Amino acid sequence: MIEIPKAYEPQSVEAKWYQFWLDQGCFTADPGRVSERRPAYSIVIPPPNVTGVLTLGHVLNNTIQDILARKARMDGKEVLWLPGTDHAGIATQNVVEKTLKKAGEIRHRDDLGRDDLVERIWQWKEKYGGIILQQLRALGASCDWSRTRFTMDPEYSRCVQNVFVDLHRKGLIYRGKRMVNWCPASLTALSDEEVIMKEQKGSMYHFRVEVAEKPGTFLTIATTRPETIPADTAVAVNPKDPRYQHLIGCHVYRALPVETPKEQRRIPIIADEHVDFEFGTGVLKVTPAHDKADYEIGLRHGLPVIDLLTPDGRLTAEAGPELSGLDRFVGRKKAAEILEAAGALAAVEPYSNNVGFSERADVPIEPRLSEQWFLKYPSVQEAKACVAEGNLRFFPDRWAKVYDHWLNGIQDWCISRQLWWGHRIPVWYRKGGTEIHVDLEPPADVANWEQDPDVLDTWFSSWLWPFATMGWTGDRSVDAQNPALRAFYPTTDLVTGPDIIFFWVARMIMAGYEYCGDMPFRNVYFTGIIRDKQGRKMSKSLGNSPDPLDLIAKYGADALRFGVMRAAPLGQDVLFDEQSVELGRNFCNKLWNACRFRQMQGGAMEGEIHPDLLTSDDRWILIRLDQAVREVTQAFADYKFSDATATLYRFFWSEYCDWYVEASKAALVRPEGVVRTPQQEALAANKLAVMDLVLGSLLRLFHPFLPFISEELWHGMGFHQDLPEDRGGKTLLSASWPKPFTTEERDYFGLDDTADRVAQAKYDLITLGRGLRRDCKIDPAKRVKFVLRPSGELPAAEAEVIRLLLNAETLEVTPGFAPPKGTPMAANPLGELFLPLEGLVDVAAERARLGKELEKVRAEIAKVEAKLSNPAFTEKVPAKVLEEHRQRLLDWQAKERQVLSSLENLSS
RNA sequence: GCGAGGUUAGCUCAGUGGUAGAGCACUUGCUUCACACGCAAGGGGUCGCAGGUUCGAAACCUGCACCUCGCACCA
Incomplete structure (x- = not known):
């Protein structure tokens, strides 16, 4: 810090230090260094989608991980923060297909064919797939980039296929024709977790059907989906419903399609407990092909299945000529019109119900019967027990209940996807035969076989992330010798959003037990969701989602980190406001200037502190520093990062800057022409030594939150100079975390309650005195005279502090002072402070x-x-x-x- | 319907039985030789409502209201 600008300028500083850390290999984890004295700390990044760009959610998530990693390094641990991306099957394939269509290269993916499209996606991935990881560097993320992984790396892919084959061999993976959630936009099956229920305002259509055996008798049926009537294969009533008991076994004429001769539209009236006779009319139309519950009824009663929807959600010829070819929602209106024209529509009323939507494509899903691969979850008991017994801890712990509840009700996981981008299912079917081949390698006579066209759900690869990224092979003897797995598995902390607790966290725990015999991480920190000031979720369409890189360019990465962390209490959503980043910037600037002030005083750095020269201010700030170290360290132990920032803010700004630095000027500032006595010199030097102790500790405490500015000041101030290379000499990143004072140190420095009280009373009296000035409307620039009638001994140095901070011309300390009547006075245990009138007082x-x-x-x-x-x-x-x-x-x-x-x- | 979380200053939030707090915003005044990205002094709250336990409740218990979010779901 030769030339010190008045304001902190983060841009050049941040780039410089990030490059320095990289050059020095500071982020590289070496399993060989792990020992009893140097324990391992590890964390795997929740892999962002390879298509992704950095959002504020990533900022929150990765800042927390970086804070944890940096703190662990300062605690002397061998730290692995493993980065990477996932291939995001549906999203990535969509992005590339769209791009190609826009460029006019293709109209449909079939124009390219499977191999060529996959090739194009790889090209796209190579070109753009690293963007988000680059952006994380701007944030300061201290990942071990040499271990960057991608879920479709060859080794990783092998892990995925390996696990598939193994689970198949164990009988946990099977193929079957089931009702699945079908996304008509992405043209693939989805898992239950990828479906979100949304309330939809629609209509309830009541229509009449005639009972075949009793002409003139009609049943009224309520439905929200009249377009599926042509696929009805029964109507069901509750066997206990007295209104309809006598009709069970009879038939009705299905209302649609009207063109079909009546006799061909006869469907039975069946009795099924599933029907709720309180609801609607108590008569249920049963459409086994297009409703999960109806499918079950169909199975129970042996009903035929009529499928009248194409994969992309249009009605087939089964729906009749008038509906055929229509989109399902257009068909719904049309079906109602046809019913009305036929006089079968009894009523239409507005109705709200919950409809499943595809999470990614945001269109209503269709329950659809299709052949898919399913997984019966492995190691469920272990996964449940480790959280229930508190061996694997959730922060906040309420998520444990959510997790347990989900595990108690899980259904088999549909893992096949009708996509091209992803891990192809390692299954081959013999052409013209029934034999199947499930293995990592294709059959020898592969020409006689056909590989399953589907790929696996992306989550079926990311659930292996904590160990597949570390070179796991599935061969026990090989894995037992794997240094990374041995040192870093199980990982220490996982930081992620609660929205993927089922998708990812729960499944990783099961995979961890199944394939490594242990939990994949010891602690899970669930972040909140970033929202805007008004509490709305960030979204592209609302335009309320600022680009973190813009914020970094404007305020600096440290400012963004500090602002976000300050606003993010454990377990709560974060209402983001650019103002909080501004506050972070102001904070950095204050830190910068506090160090600048110290620098301007000159003198030796980190001199010895002589206890006999300590004033009450010195003792007070050391007590407060000790308190701050304890509080911040505890906040880390509790994962309460916003508490840590609050403590740092208070200590640094309200205690150190507002009081200690200001008070120190009494000893440090030398009026021109005045030569200090040796005693004054010694006091000043001692004060600088105290400042250096405080600032050195502060920079360490700040480092996990503000890595760039703290490193810049660490070097600029020269704190690195006398330290060992690996303990702060080279970089603050590996300096040791501050410890609270020992009892011996407290005794040595005289840090007791008395010291604390004296200084506190002094500051209190100063505040009172400033109040007098204000009440008496005395111009702040005016140097007035104060008189103090002390209640006890008051050393001259203490009085000088009071004088200075009152901005007084003089402060007379007069034990027997008898004020003239009308003199404003303020008092506290330290004494009585008078502001002698000069005819100006209000x-x-x-x-x-x-x-x-x-x-x-x-x-x-x-x-x-x-x-x-x-x-x-x-x-x-x-x-x-x-x-x-x-x-x-x-x-x-x-x-x-x-x-x-x-x-x-x-x-x- | 079941479950979880929330309701404290204008805003965002701390506060696990003993004197209601912080930051921001607000008001007033200040180019005081680190910092106007700053300094100083202020104003501002019947702690969602109603009961209960207690010497004492923002905190513990019961009920209610409202807001969020999960899970389930009836056509």
């Missing part, structure tokens, strides 16, 4: 203020007296609390006397 204003003060004091006295005069209170309360209250009464009474005498002084 007596009325001061009297008004004191009157208000007196009122307040007396109210407090009344409150305490009321308590103390209550026998129930004095008899039952613990002695300590009683004593506290008695002391409180004395304090308030003293205050009352002080205010009264101030008032008396005023009256002339």
Whole structure:
């Protein structure tokens, strides 16, 4: 720091240090260094989609991971933060297909064919797939980039196929024709977790059907989906429903398609417990092909299945000529019109119901019967037990309940996807035969076989992330010798959003037990969701989602990190406001200037602290530093990062800058031409030594949150100079985390309650004195005279601090001072502070203020007296609390006397 | 319907039985030789509502209201 600019300029500083850390290999994890004295700390990144760009959600998530990783390094651990991306099957294939269509290269993916399209996606991935990881570097993420993984790396892919083959061999993976969630936009099956229920405003259509055996008798049926009537193969009633019991076994004529001869539209009236006779008319149309519950009914009663929807959600010829070819929603309206024209529509009423939507494509899904691969989850009991027994901990722990609840009700996982981009299912079918081949390698005579065209769900690869990224092979003897797995598995912490607790977290835990025999991580920190100021989710369409890189360019990465962390309490959503980043920037600037101030004082760095030269201010700031170290360290242990930032903010700004630095000027600032005595020199040097201790500790405490500016100042101030290479000499990143003072150190420096109280009383008196100045409307620039009548001994150095911070010309310390009548006065345990009148004082204003003060004091006295005069209170309360209250009464009474005498002084 | 979380200053939130707090915003005044991305002094809250337990409740218990989010779901 040769030339120190007045304001901190993050741009060049951040780029410089990130490159330095990379060049020095600071982020590289070496399993060989792990030992009992140097424990491992590891964390795997939740792999962002390879299509993704950095969002504020990523900022929150990865800042927390970086904070944890940096803190662990300072704790002397061998740290692995493993980065990477996942291939995001549907999203990536969509993006590339869309791009190619836009460029006019293809109209449909079939124009290219499977191999060529996959090739194009790879090209696209090579070109754009690293963007988000590059962006993380701007944030300061200390990932071990040499271990960057991608879920479709050859080794990783092999893990995925390996696991498929193994689970198949164990009988947990099977193929079957089932009702699945079908996405008509992406043209693939989805898992239950990828379907989100949304309330939809639609209509309930009531239509009539005639009972075949009893002409003239009609049943009214309520439905939200009249377009599926042509696929009805029964109507069902509850067997206990007296209204319809007599009709069970009869038939009705299905209402659509009207063109079909009546007799061909006969469908049975069946009895099924599933039907709720409270709901609607108590008569249910049964459409086994297009509803999960109806499919079950169909199975129970052996009903035929009529499929009338194409994969992309249009009606087939089964729906009749008028509906055929229509989109399902267009068909719905048309079906209602046809019913109305036929006189079969009894009523249409507005109706709200929940409809499953494809999470990714945001269109209603269709329950659809199709042949898919399913997984019966492995190691469920272990996964449940480790969380229930508290071996694997969730922060906040309420998620444990959500997790347990989900595990208790899980259905088999549909893992096949009708896509081209992803891990192809390692299954071959013999052409013209029934034989199947499930293996990592294709059959020898592969020409006679056909490989399953589907790929696996992306989550079926990311659930292996914690160990597949570390070179797991599935061969026990090989894996037992794998240094990375041995050192870093199980990982220590996982940081992720609660929205993927089922998708990812739960499944990783099961995979961890199944394939490594242990949990994949010990702690899971669930972040909140980033919202805008009004509490709305960030979204592209709302345009309320600022680009983090813009924010970094404007305010600096440290500012963004600090702002976000300050606003993100554990377990709560984060309402993001650019103002909080601005606050982060201001904070960095304050830190910069605090160090600049120290720098301008010159003198030796980190001199020895002589206890006999410590003033009450010095002792006070050391006590506060000790407190701050304890609080921040505890906050880390509890994963309460916003508590840590709050403590740092308070200590650095409100305690160190506002009081300590200001007070230190009494000893440090030398008026021109004045030569300091050797004693004054020694005091000043001692103060600088205290400052250096505080600043050196502060930079360490700040480092996990503000890695760039702290590193810049660490070097600029020269804190690195006398430290060992690997403990802060080379970089702050590996400096040791500050420890609270030991009892010996506290004794040595004289850090006791008295020191704390004296300084506190001094600052209190200064605030009171400033109040006098204001009440008396004295220009802040005017250097007035104060007189202090001390209640005890007051060293000259202490008095000088008071004088300076009151901006007083002089402060007379006069034990027997007798003020003239009308002199404004403020008092506290340290003494009475007078502002002698010079004909300028606004007596009325001061009297008004004191009157208000007196009122307040007396109210407090009344409150305490009321308590103390209550026998129930004095008899039952613990002695300590009683004593506290008695002391409180004395304090308030003293205050009352002080205010009264101030008032008396005023009256002339 | 079941479950979880929330309701404290204008805003965002701390506060696990004993004197209601912080930051921001607001008001007033200040180019005080680290910082106007700053300094100083202020104003501002019947702690969602109603009961209960207790000498004492923002905190513990019960009920209610409202807001969020999961899970399930009836056509």
